[in-house]
Each structure stands twice: as C-alpha cells, then as structure tokens.
Amino acid sequence: MTSAPLPPKPQEPFASPVLTGRRIVALWFPHWAAETCRAPYQANRPFALIDMHKNAQRLISLNAAAGEAGLYPSMTLPDARALVPDVQTAMADPQDAVARLQKCAYWLQRYTPWIGEDTMQHTADGLRDYGLLLDISGCAHLFGGERALLADIAARFATYLDGRGMTARMAIAGSIGAAWGLARFAATDLTIVPEGQDAEAVLPLPPAALRLTPPHIDLCQRLGLDTVAALARFPRADLTRRFGPEPVLRLEQALGQAGESLNPYLPPPQFLVRQNLAQGVTQIEALTALIDTLCVRLAAQLKAEGQGAQRLDVALTRSDNLVLALALPLAHPSADAAHMLRLFEERLSRLAGGLDAGFGIESVQLVAAKTTAITAPQDTIGLSGRLRKTAPIAALGGLYDRLVSRLGAQVVVRPVAHASYIPERAVRFVSVLQAQNRASDEAANPLVDAAARPLFMLCAPEAIEVIAEIPEGAPYRFRWRRVLHEVTTAYGPERIAPEWWGGLVGDNDVGTTRHNSRTRDYYRIEDTQGHRFWLYRDGLYDRETDNPRWFMHGVFP
Amino acid sequence: MQRALNKSRQTKSPKRQHQLKRLHRLVAKHEPIVQRGASITTSFAEIDAYFDAHVTGGVPCGGLHEVAAESAADMPAVLGFAHRLAARFMAQGADDDVLLYGQTHAACRDGGQPYAPALTAHGVSPHSLVYLDGVTVPDLLWAGEQALTCPSVACSLLTSSEAAPDFTHSRRLSLAARTAERPILLALGKTAASAATTRWRLAALPHNGWQVTLEKLRLSHDTPPPLDGWALYPSTPQNAETRHVMPLMRRAV
Structure with missing residues (x-):
C-alpha cells in the first residue's frame, strides 16, 4: 500500500464545474430535543427527555449539564437516577421536536432561502440526530462575510427560547458531505473551510464523518481505518467490493467529487x-x-x-x-x-x-x-337563487362558526357517549368544532340506553335533607332548595356501584371521583304536587357508611 | 237594491259593524281556520282532536311557540312537552337535521343540562342535538334567529327560566320564524306580552301527568277558536315500565 494521502483515481479532483462556488452551512444540534423542549426546567442542571424503548424507559435526549454529569443517551432511567438522583425528566415527543426543527428552518430563512433538512439517522437505540443544511452560496456577503454570518447565527441561538440558549455546532464547506462531517467531528464548534480545500479538511476526520451506516462504521473500526484519509487511500473499486457502493459515494460527496443536491423545505403557501x-x-x-x-x-x-x-x-x-x-x-x-x-x-x-x-x-x-x-x-344549473x-x-x-365566534367554543357543544355506568359520566359535551361528523359519531357511540333516566340532569348532584322510613329504604320526605317535598310514590332502588376499574384506566376526571367512590341507590320520586325527581343515597347503609347522604341528581318531565 | 247596498256600505254605523263582527265570530266558531304552510300533529289525541275541529292542519311549523310554566317547579314538565313538540317538528325535516337547544345560565343552574340518553324516549335523536350550555337571554334569542337562517336546523328550542323576551323581541322572532317557515320553541318560566303563534301552559299532575292549557292561538288575523285545556298522561318509559316498580306504602302520619 502506498502512502499517498490523496486517492489516485479521480482525474479532476476538486474542479467540478457544477459545484464551483457552492457554499454549504451545516448546523448540528447535539441537544436539540432536550433544549427546545417546552417543559420548564432549570437549564443549568441535568435534564433529560425519556421514552420507552426496548422495554425500558431510556434517556433520549440530554442537555449539556446532563452530559457533563456523566449521563449519556440510551441510558435507562433507573441507571441515570442512580448516577444523578435529582435529574429532571420529561416525556419525549419526537414529532414535536421535528416540527420545532422545521420551524427553526423557516426562521433561518433570514439568511438564505435554500434550507434543507439534514437526513435523519435513526440509530438502533431509537435516538435521532437533528441538523439543518443551509445553502448560502452568494448570501454571505450580505451579512459581512461567512464568519460574521456564523457569528450572527450563533449569537441568536445563544438567546434562543427566552435566553435558555441552544447548543449548535456549525461548519461551512463547499459540499454537503464535508460540511456535515465537520459540523459533527471537527475540533472546534465553528469551522470554516476555505473554498476548494474540502478534501484537506475532511481527511483527518474519523470515517463516521462520512454519514456511514452503523454497520459500515463498525467494519471500518475492525479494519483499523480510523480516519477518512485511511479509507480514501484504497482504490475505489476495492472499497466498493468490500463495503458496497454507498460508502464510496459518501466519500466522493464529502471530497466534493460527486454532486449532491439539497432538498429544500418548501415554504407553505402563505395566505x-x-x-x-x-x-x-x-x-x-x-x-x-x-x-x-x-x-x-x-x-x-x-x-x-x-x-x-x-x-x-x-x-x-x-x-x-x-x-x-x-x-x-x-x-x-x-x-x-x-x-x-x-x-x-x-x-x-x-x-x-x-x-x-x-x-x-x-x-x-x-x-x-x-x-x-x-x-x-x-353550481346548480338552471335554478334561480331562491331555490338553490x-x-x-x-x-x-x-x-356553528357564527355561534362559536359570539358565544365561545366551549358553549356550543354536542353530546358524545362515554363508556361509563356512572350516569353523569356516560355523556360528555364536546365543542361542535371538535366533534366528529355525525354519521361516524352515531356509528361509534350509540347514545341509546335510557332505562328511565331523567330528561334533565343537574350539573352537579345537590345535597338534600331526607327523612326515610328505614335507613336503607326510600325517602319519605325531603327538602331540596329550601322546599319541603312529601313523597307519594318512590320507584327503586336502582343500584349503581362504583366502577372498580375507575382510577385505573383513563380516569382523568378528578371532579367526579368523589361521587364515584360509593355505591348509589337511585330512586324515582313523585311528590304530592306531581313533580318527579331522581335522587340517590350515596353509600350503602352500615356497609359503606353509617350516615349516608342523599343527593338530588335529576328531574323528570 | 244596488244603491241601498252601496248606501249601507258607506254608512258603516257602529251598530252594523258590531253585527258584522258578531257574524264573523259566529262563522269562525263553526268553520275551521284555513292555514297555509306546513303543520304538525302533536301525537296527543286530545290536542289533535281540538286542532282538527278548529284549524285545518295542526300546530303550524312556521312560528314562535311558547311553552310556559304554571310555577317555577313545573319547568321540567314544560321542557318535557317542548321536547315532544320539537320531536314532531324534527320529524318534518331531513334525517340529519339538527335540533338547536339553548339554555340561559339560570336555566342551566336551576334545571340542569339535557341528558342525551333520555332524549330518545321523548322522540329526539341525541345525535341531532346541538346544545348551547349557558348563554345570556339576548344571546339566546340571537342564536334562535341565526338558526332560522340555516336550513339544516329543523327546530330550535330555547329555554329561559328567569325572564321572557319583551314584546319587541318576541315579535321580531315571530316574524322571522313565519318568514322562514320554521318553528322556534320558547320554554319559559315566566311569561310577558308576546307575539307568539301559540302559547301553552304546563303544570305537573300526579301519576306522570301534565295539565296542558292552550292559552293562545293566533293564526294570521283570524279569530282564535275557543281555547282549551287537557290533562295528558304521555307514554314515557317510566309509565310503560312496570317490572321494577315498587310503590312505597304510605302510612297516615
């Protein structure tokens, strides 16, 4: 093997006419998801986003302080807690992180209109890499040169998100591959490669800087190829035979010998x-x-x-x-x-x-x-305006729009069935703006079970004073809203027990849990005037409580 | 002869006018009022028989219908009856038409919210319900007027337990409803002078009954027929279902 530093194959090493003058900025955000997370946390103390992966809660993204404390991505949460007991955590939301990256890309359009998403690499650990690529060909002079442009970006990132700041590593090079590798593997946070010197800048980097897949990086390590230069020394045909076509393409792209296009984010049409x-x-x-x-x-x-x-x-x-x-x-x-x-x-x-x-x-x-x-x-043909x-x-x-804009979205509602035996939880009201269309609604939620339920249900059960003949019997006389009612007829009881699975699944109604904790005996009551009520005794006498209370829950027409 | 007739027309003596009015009233008493436009039957045999005798068709669809409570405690009965009427109006429209049901803040607080599963028993599909959960009285009337502009709202039912709209507002709603030929039902705890087409007064009767009085029936400019009241026992699941019924033994105290 010769010791020539440059590959022998290419005829015209760095002078592809298409690529002349092209300047690419690569931005890499090593702590993107954690640093842009909306959860409030102290930025100077360890913070990590966690997610379920391989049957364990693992750290997905860390902030700089967590990295310094010895935590690393894909570590399980118990291990992290053992190391840093007071580590701040929040659940990860990858979709949201990607959306924020896109938002950041639109914001960066102040520097150049041509901004592309870095190809996402999903590693086996479920980790994601967040970066952006900016084509600044012909733009840098507007900001006083490339160094001033990067300094401007860095200054803005430092105060990003209300001063919380964001870690970003940047590099400017003549090709996407070189800029990408330098942003991640260069010795400094901010690298600018002079025009035409991509190859020299890339060669000392490790092979991982070539955007290789994990198996290829593994193979390079086993073969003892610890720099790009070592890889580039082989004839391309041999490399292709050993590694397949992809690493060779990546190598040529990084050295500026193969073209690569940047797919820009298309700005959404603005109305x-x-x-x-x-x-x-x-x-x-x-x-x-x-x-x-x-x-x-x-x-x-x-x-x-x-x-x-x-x-x-x-x-x-x-x-x-x-x-x-x-x-x-x-x-x-x-x-x-x-x-x-x-x-x-x-x-x-x-x-x-x-x-x-x-x-x-x-x-x-x-x-x-x-x-x-x-x-x-x-348009209907042949009908005058009145008939159309x-x-x-x-x-x-x-x-709906008119009603909502005047009355508010939470006022204009439709009933939606909910799987529950507790009467007040069997129906929920959702805004007409959120409600699905009616046909699917009807199919999904048949709201038809009305074994003698009152037409009107009080917004919250109201406590009433009741005199009953026997403690576990129907009421004899009761006082509701300061009016005394003499009971003539009582039907019941209809016993509704608390749902034992309540509080286990999907129980996020804090307000109703109080009434949900005891068995209710519902009675349909008619008083001497002919008014009809639906009331219940909260708790079984002697078994759940010694002094059960009564509640008015609804009225019958 | 012709001259005499002309002369008598010109004189228009009070006596003659009075006679004419009396004759009109007499005729009206024996002839049903002719009404144009769609109308419904109420599904209560007694009320339908009354309408058959005095009006062609039943309760007119285009118009403002008030259902008022005898006392504040009779609001549930009012709403029950109003829902029955609303269900009949809904049956006139298409399948996917909507019932706009609005309540004022006070009505929500006093009477609670409609319970969707129970609506079916009163003839209204719960899926057709669009509910306004607590608004002010002016907003309630505004919403009713807006609903008239939308052909997919078959009926709107507005509940106000604390205040009735004054005559101006009621006339405005009534005219709008007649023009649109669609019904507005107003369930009221109190009544005021109004331009409603019909006004029903409800009171609860023991044994699941309603005392229904037709207080007002104004169809265009025709003389109203003698009004009437009925004791009705609507078929509800409470009445029909007897399996679990256990009447309480009531002793003399």
Missing part, C-alpha cells in the same frame, strides 16, 4: 393580506369596511389555491405599536369572504370593553393561519 393606512382609523365602521376588502382579497387567494381557511387571525396594529390580535376558528374550511366578514363583525362587537383603537389603527393584517384543501361546490339551497353541511358549519 396573508395586509393593509397599511396613511392615517389611523378609530371608527369601527371604517375598520369593518377595511376588513371586508381584506376578506375579499384573502378569499380570492384561498380560492386560487383551492384551499379553505380553518383558522383566521387578524392583527390590528395601533399607532402606538400595540397589536390587537383576534383568532377565529372555523367549523368547516371556508373561502367565503362574506362569511369571514360576518364572523369578524360578531367578534369585534363582542370585544370585552369594546374596541380600544387608541389614537387609531394603522395597519390591519389578515392571515389564514390554518388551511385545508376544499373541493369547489358544483346551500349544501347542508356547509350551511351548518357557517351557523
């Missing part, structure tokens, strides 16, 4: 309309007229893309730079300007304390913050 005013507006009528024109423009944008808005955000900027932000959720995606305007009118008229325009509103911005594709409804009926679903959606 944003904005109107700046020469003079501040204070009248709500003028503002409404302005929002009307904005709605028309936004609706036109949405229609052109075949999208419907699911959430609208309007931001009114006052002349003293105060921003008044309103958000409107929509039940069904809509691209109807008149409908949007009606919702805003409702919303503006319902602002607490009225609209405080101050010295006038200077700019209005309307954004369709969430959109989905909608199919354009087919709006599609029922869309019409209902419009009604």
Whole structure:
C-alpha cells in the first residue's frame, strides 16, 4: 500500500464545474430535543427527555449539564437516577421536536432561502440526530462575510427560547458531505473551510464523518481505518467490493467529487393580506369596511389555491405599536369572504370593553393561519337563487362558526357517549368544532340506553335533607332548595356501584371521583304536587357508611 | 237594491259593524281556520282532536311557540312537552337535521343540562342535538334567529327560566320564524306580552301527568277558536315500565 494521502483515481479532483462556488452551512444540534423542549426546567442542571424503548424507559435526549454529569443517551432511567438522583425528566415527543426543527428552518430563512433538512439517522437505540443544511452560496456577503454570518447565527441561538440558549455546532464547506462531517467531528464548534480545500479538511476526520451506516462504521473500526484519509487511500473499486457502493459515494460527496443536491423545505403557501393606512382609523365602521376588502382579497387567494381557511387571525396594529390580535376558528374550511366578514363583525362587537383603537389603527393584517384543501361546490344549473339551497353541511358549519365566534367554543357543544355506568359520566359535551361528523359519531357511540333516566340532569348532584322510613329504604320526605317535598310514590332502588376499574384506566376526571367512590341507590320520586325527581343515597347503609347522604341528581318531565 | 247596498256600505254605523263582527265570530266558531304552510300533529289525541275541529292542519311549523310554566317547579314538565313538540317538528325535516337547544345560565343552574340518553324516549335523536350550555337571554334569542337562517336546523328550542323576551323581541322572532317557515320553541318560566303563534301552559299532575292549557292561538288575523285545556298522561318509559316498580306504602302520619 502506498502512502499517498490523496486517492489516485479521480482525474479532476476538486474542479467540478457544477459545484464551483457552492457554499454549504451545516448546523448540528447535539441537544436539540432536550433544549427546545417546552417543559420548564432549570437549564443549568441535568435534564433529560425519556421514552420507552426496548422495554425500558431510556434517556433520549440530554442537555449539556446532563452530559457533563456523566449521563449519556440510551441510558435507562433507573441507571441515570442512580448516577444523578435529582435529574429532571420529561416525556419525549419526537414529532414535536421535528416540527420545532422545521420551524427553526423557516426562521433561518433570514439568511438564505435554500434550507434543507439534514437526513435523519435513526440509530438502533431509537435516538435521532437533528441538523439543518443551509445553502448560502452568494448570501454571505450580505451579512459581512461567512464568519460574521456564523457569528450572527450563533449569537441568536445563544438567546434562543427566552435566553435558555441552544447548543449548535456549525461548519461551512463547499459540499454537503464535508460540511456535515465537520459540523459533527471537527475540533472546534465553528469551522470554516476555505473554498476548494474540502478534501484537506475532511481527511483527518474519523470515517463516521462520512454519514456511514452503523454497520459500515463498525467494519471500518475492525479494519483499523480510523480516519477518512485511511479509507480514501484504497482504490475505489476495492472499497466498493468490500463495503458496497454507498460508502464510496459518501466519500466522493464529502471530497466534493460527486454532486449532491439539497432538498429544500418548501415554504407553505402563505395566505396573508395586509393593509397599511396613511392615517389611523378609530371608527369601527371604517375598520369593518377595511376588513371586508381584506376578506375579499384573502378569499380570492384561498380560492386560487383551492384551499379553505380553518383558522383566521387578524392583527390590528395601533399607532402606538400595540397589536390587537383576534383568532377565529372555523367549523368547516371556508373561502367565503362574506362569511369571514360576518364572523369578524360578531367578534369585534363582542370585544370585552369594546374596541380600544387608541389614537387609531394603522395597519390591519389578515392571515389564514390554518388551511385545508376544499373541493369547489358544483353550481346548480338552471335554478334561480331562491331555490338553490346551500349544501347542508356547509350551511351548518357557517351557523356553528357564527355561534362559536359570539358565544365561545366551549358553549356550543354536542353530546358524545362515554363508556361509563356512572350516569353523569356516560355523556360528555364536546365543542361542535371538535366533534366528529355525525354519521361516524352515531356509528361509534350509540347514545341509546335510557332505562328511565331523567330528561334533565343537574350539573352537579345537590345535597338534600331526607327523612326515610328505614335507613336503607326510600325517602319519605325531603327538602331540596329550601322546599319541603312529601313523597307519594318512590320507584327503586336502582343500584349503581362504583366502577372498580375507575382510577385505573383513563380516569382523568378528578371532579367526579368523589361521587364515584360509593355505591348509589337511585330512586324515582313523585311528590304530592306531581313533580318527579331522581335522587340517590350515596353509600350503602352500615356497609359503606353509617350516615349516608342523599343527593338530588335529576328531574323528570 | 244596488244603491241601498252601496248606501249601507258607506254608512258603516257602529251598530252594523258590531253585527258584522258578531257574524264573523259566529262563522269562525263553526268553520275551521284555513292555514297555509306546513303543520304538525302533536301525537296527543286530545290536542289533535281540538286542532282538527278548529284549524285545518295542526300546530303550524312556521312560528314562535311558547311553552310556559304554571310555577317555577313545573319547568321540567314544560321542557318535557317542548321536547315532544320539537320531536314532531324534527320529524318534518331531513334525517340529519339538527335540533338547536339553548339554555340561559339560570336555566342551566336551576334545571340542569339535557341528558342525551333520555332524549330518545321523548322522540329526539341525541345525535341531532346541538346544545348551547349557558348563554345570556339576548344571546339566546340571537342564536334562535341565526338558526332560522340555516336550513339544516329543523327546530330550535330555547329555554329561559328567569325572564321572557319583551314584546319587541318576541315579535321580531315571530316574524322571522313565519318568514322562514320554521318553528322556534320558547320554554319559559315566566311569561310577558308576546307575539307568539301559540302559547301553552304546563303544570305537573300526579301519576306522570301534565295539565296542558292552550292559552293562545293566533293564526294570521283570524279569530282564535275557543281555547282549551287537557290533562295528558304521555307514554314515557317510566309509565310503560312496570317490572321494577315498587310503590312505597304510605302510612297516615
């Protein structure tokens, strides 16, 4: 074997005409998931995200302090607790971490429009690697050179997330492969390779810097190839025979001898309309007229893309730079300007304390913050306007939107069945915006079991004073809301025992557990006036309690 | 002859007018009022028989219907009856139509929330229910008016136990309901002067019964027929089911 440092094969080592002048920034976030996690924790003390993997709770991502304390990823949680008893932990949410990375990528568009996601590598331990690639060809001079650009990024990362800061390692090189390897394996956090010197920078790095898969890295170690240079010394044909085609491709990409394209994040289409005013507006009528024109423009944008808005955000900027932000959720995606305007009118008229325009509103911005594709409804041919009926679903959606925008999402609700024998837990109300469509709802939750249940159930059972003939018998006379009722007829008891599995699975209703803890005997009661009630004795006499209390729970018509 | 008739028309003496009115009333008493537009039968034989005798068709769909309580404690009976009417109105519409059921804060606090599984027994599909859980009285009326603009809401039932809408609001709702030819049911704890098409007054009777009085029936400008009251015993699961019934022995105290 010769001791030549450079591979003998390539004819034109670093002068591919396509790649000239290309500059790539690789960013690597070694502690991304832990550092950007929304859970509150002390940044200067060990913190780890945990997840179930291979039948154990393992650390998925750590912050810098945890690394210094001797913890490492894929360690099991008990081991970590043994080492650092007060380690702060939170459950990992990989989808969320990826979403945050994408958000960070959009934010980095201030430096270059061409930003790609680093190819995610999932190792056998369930760990993920978070990085970004920025193509800054022709952009660096706008920020005062490449070093100034990296310093700017680093300074912004240091105060990221309200000053919590974020660890990032960066490298600039002429190829994606070189930048990737240098960001992870270079001696310094910030590496800039002068143009045309990629190969020299990459050769001293370990083979793992070539984006090889774990089996290949393993093989390199066993063969004693501890640097890229050692690998590059072999003829390519021999390498291909021994390793397969991939490591050779990666090697050539890192040395800048093979091309590689960067798949950029495509920015989502933005549905944003904005109107700046020469003079501040204070009248709500003028503002409404302005929002009307904005709605028309936004609706036109949405229609052109075949999208419907699911959430609208309007931001009114006052002349003293105060921003008044309103958000409107929509039940069904809509691209109807008149409908949007009606919702805003409702919303503006319902602002607490009225609209405080101050010295006038200077700019209005309307954004369709969430959109989905909608199919354009087919127009009915040959029917005049009066006969043409709006599609029922869309019409209902419009009604829900109006009700929700005026009354609030938690007020406009629909009943949804819940698997429980405790009467007040058998039904829950969910917002019409969240409720599934009715057909699937009906199929999934048959709300039809009404063996003599009251038409109206009190929001919470109310304690009543009861005189019963015998302790375990039906009431004889009771006082509810300060009115004395003489019982003429009592049907029952219907005994409803607490669910023994309650508190074990999916029991997150803290408020109802108090009433859930004892057996109830329900009676249907009619008093002398003919009013009918549903009441229960909470707890079995002598077995569960000595002094059972009575509760009024519902009324029959 | 013709001249005499013309003359008599021109004179319009009070006496003659009074006579005419009396005759109109007499005729109205024996002829059913002709009503246009859709109407429903109530499923209570006594009430339907009354409507058969005095009105063509039954309770009109387009209009504002008030169901009022004799006393505050009779609200459950009011709501039971209102649900029966709502169920009949719902039967007029399509299968996937919606019942908008709104309650004021006070009505929620006093009477509780509708219990979906029990709705079936009163003829309303629980899946058709859209419920407004506690709103103010103006919002309640606004919601009812909004519901009229949406063809998929077959009926709206609004409950206010503490205050009735004043005449202006009630007239506005009534006109809107007639124009839209869809019903609005108002379940009220108290009544005020109103422009409702019908007003029913309910009181609970012992043994699962209701005392129903038709207090008002105003169909366009026709003279109302003599109003009536009934003691009804609706078929409910409580009445039908006898297996588990154990009447309590009531002793003289």
